[in-house]
Every structure is written in structure tokens, then in C-alpha cells.
Amino acid sequence: MAGNGRPPLFDPGDPVAVLGLGVSGTSAARLVHSLGGQVYASDAFEGPRQQEAVEALSAEGIAAEVGRHDVGRILGARLVVTSPGIAPSAEIRRTVSEAGVPTVAEIEVAYRHLTSRVIGITGTNGKTTTTALCGHLLEQAGLDALTAGNIGRPLSDVCMMERQPDWVVVELSSFQLADLRAFRPTIGVLVNLAPDHLDWYPSLERYYQDKARLFANAGADSRWVLNGDDAGVLAMARPAAGRRYLASIEAHEEAGAWLDEEGNLFQRLEAGASPESWIEARNLQLVGAHNVMNALLAGLAAALAGCDAASIGAGLASFQGLPHRLQRVGEFDDVLWINDSKGTNVSATKVALNAFRRPLVALLGGRHKGESYRALVPALRDNARAVIAFGEAAPQIVRELGDAAPIDVAGSVPQLVRQARRIAEPGDVVLFSPACSSYDMFPDYRTRGRTFERCVREACGVSEAEGGAG
Known part of the structure; x- marks a missing residue:
């Protein structure tokens, strides 16, 4: 068993194949190698980044190649670990699936060896901003926290730190969610739902099925932060066990956060409790009404992680947004x-x-x-x-x-x-x-x-x- 009580996915000496040599795949190969797995990592694409990854991994004693997948070696593995850049429709994915080789995401391998508590954030749009903002709020409040996942730092890197943080805020793409098995966030956030990746998915329903895996391992102690103004989000979360906290652009009486008619952001973590003020929306440095929702979601997750209302307000005021997002x-x-x-x-x-x-x-x-x-x-x-x-x-x-x-x-x-x-x-x-x-x-x-x-x-x-x- 890993130090967190979660069963590992492979034993030392087992052959493990890693598909994709982007940032996540390279990190996964290192983590598996550090845990004693016999790694074979490959990427069908032969770009400069992939070549650099091969050179770096080879120097560390990890077998890696680009330009092809050794199918025989992959099908002989005890486990296949996928990078989010490998499309669900990719031929190698179909081959592995048809052969019945267990397949998991890099996030899942890391989760089995993670001691940090997890805030898991997904959605179609705004999840990166919400993840970065949530991490900022935790750090500004003095909590020991990092951001990871689809936002840039692989979760496997966090596992290999000498000391893991108390909290890790993880952005989750649909491709990562597709191959999760035991992953269960302490706090889960669903930002919104809209059509996307229809060039990779056969249907919108299939895309939404992967998003819904955020709730796959829900329990009575799960806490879900939801966009209360998105009917699709509410419908997807409805069957999940645990407590729901709603973010809305309109005031409501349920547990959650909202924007009032005067343009102020508030939280209430218990239905019927007195509201606590965060900030006036006009003092946010983010552009657009959608970023008010992102602020409500991030602030609500931070509140559930233990941040007080005053620190959330100060953190919201100081966050300047991310490059390439408005x-x-x-x-x-x-x-x-x-x-x-x-x-x-x-x-x-x-x-x-x-x-x-x-x-x-x-x-x-x-x-x-x-x-x-x-x-x-x-x-x-x-x-x-x-x-x-x-x-x-x-x-x-x-x-x-x-x-x-x-x-x-x-x-x-x-x-x-x-x-x-x-x-x-x-x-x-x-x-x-x-x-x-x-x-x-x-x-x-x-x-x-x-x-x-x-x-x-x-x-x-x-x-x-x-x-x-x-």
C-alpha cells in the first residue's frame, strides 16, 4: 500500500508503458521509474520536445523512443499510463483497449502516491483560471498549497517532491478524467459544461461522460462546488453523494456563494447562516461576467479548504489573471x-x-x-x-x-x-x-x-x- 493507504497500480519490477512524451508523460515515466517499475515510454510524434524528453529519460536509465510505439512491448505491460495529449480515438489507445491491458491517466498513478488533500477542478471553459485563482487564494491565506494537473505542473511532479504540500489544486481535462479509477477529490469543482473537443470525441454525450467521472467515486464526505446557473452542471452532479455548494450570479438561500444586486460577492457555508462578504465585483482585476463566476467558484472552494472570508476577498482583489485569457x-x-x-x-x-x-x-x-x-x-x-x-x-x-x-x-x-x-x-x-x-x-x-x-x-x-x- 502507498503511504496514503491507496493500493499501488503495479509492483516493483513490473513492466509499465507510458504513452506520450509531453510534460505529463515524461513526469509519469520518472515517477513510475522511481517506484521500481520497468518503464517503456513512447510517442508517435517526433518533435523537438519529444526528442529532448527521450534524451533526458535515457540519461536516467529509462527506456524511451519517439516516432513509433513498440506495440508488442506495450501490450506486454502490466499497466499502460496515458498522457492527456493522446486522443481517445488514437489507434494505439484502441489497440491497448482491445487487448484488455489496464489503462490509467498520469493523474491516477500520481494520486495513488499523493498525501496532499485535493481540490479537483474541471469544466469546459474557465477551469484554468479557476484553478490558478483557487491556488492563489489558498497561498494568500497562508495555506500550504500548489496547483497541478492540466494547468502545467504534472501531479506526478508533486508526488516526487521531498515534502508534499497540504493541498494541491488540480485542473482536470476530460482526457485525464477518462482514465481515472480511484481518484476522489476532497473538494470537487465543476465550472460549466458546453460542447468541446468534438474533433476528438465521437459525440457530445461521450465528452460529457468523461466529465462526469469527476463524481465517479463520490462519498458521503465529498464536497462539490457547482455552477448553480448551469443546468447541465446541476444535472450531472445530482446523482453524486456528498454535499453541494452552489455558486450563482443571483442571490440564493442555499449553501454557497453569490453576487448580490449591489455587485458584492458573498459566501454562506451553511444554509440559513448569516452571509459573509468577500469583495465588490468591480474590484476584481478579471475581465467579464464569466470571471465573476470563476471567482465565486474558486472562493467557495477556498472557503471549504479553510480560508476565511477576509483573506478570500483580499486574494480575489490581488489576482491579475493568466496569460492568453482575456x-x-x-x-x-x-x-x-x-x-x-x-x-x-x-x-x-x-x-x-x-x-x-x-x-x-x-x-x-x-x-x-x-x-x-x-x-x-x-x-x-x-x-x-x-x-x-x-x-x-x-x-x-x-x-x-x-x-x-x-x-x-x-x-x-x-x-x-x-x-x-x-x-x-x-x-x-x-x-x-x-x-x-x-x-x-x-x-x-x-x-x-x-x-x-x-x-x-x-x-x-x-x-x-x-x-x-x-
């Missing part, structure tokens, strides 16, 4: 430029469009993820001066949104920025919220966002130091 690039010639490169699906971009009341130029495009863009039409008709499409999805964006606003097409990000600068008028917002993945032109949304920011600074003739100042 991030202010700068205001030049009275035009506000916003980098929302993390807006990789239609529902995220819809939220971003509705976050502003100023006329805007919307920059949309990248690799299509299986959703229709028609859901953006009402927001575009209300706010958009123009739409500029780019990337592989540009033709479909033009077809589906041509009646919502004047639309143009750009062949590159520099051209995109130049066209936006020409179209935008004083008082406008230029919103880079692509509603698509980045993989047609960039390795990830971060690189895409940084490229956009650089092009904006170059086009507007400002230095990097001046970029965020406006």
Missing part, C-alpha cells in the same frame, strides 16, 4: 487589444465576445474542432464592427458568419493584426479569441498568443515593456 495587450490610439488565445472553442469565444460593451473587431480562426460557429452570431450582431478569419477554419467561418458582420480573411497573424488596425476605430476592442485550436499554425495556444502580442506591438510601434501599460 489578457490586456495594451490600448494604442484608443483601441484596446485583447489576447484570448486560450479561447479554443466556440463557447469560450462566445463568452469573450459578451465580455465587452464596446464595438469590437473579432479575430477568429485556426484548426476547426467540429463545432458550428453559428452560436457566435447573436454576440457578433450586437457588438462586432467586423470579423477577420484566418487559418484552416477561415473558409468555414466565412460561410457560417458572413451574415453576422462584415468579414475579411487574413493569411497570417501579422496580416491579421494589420487588417484589424486598419478597421478598428477609436474606442473599439480588437479581440483575438480564435474559437479554434492552434495546431494548423502553432504548436499550442501559448505560442499563438505570444505571436499575436508581438505582432500587435510591432504594428503599433511600441516596445514589449510598453505593451501592457496601455
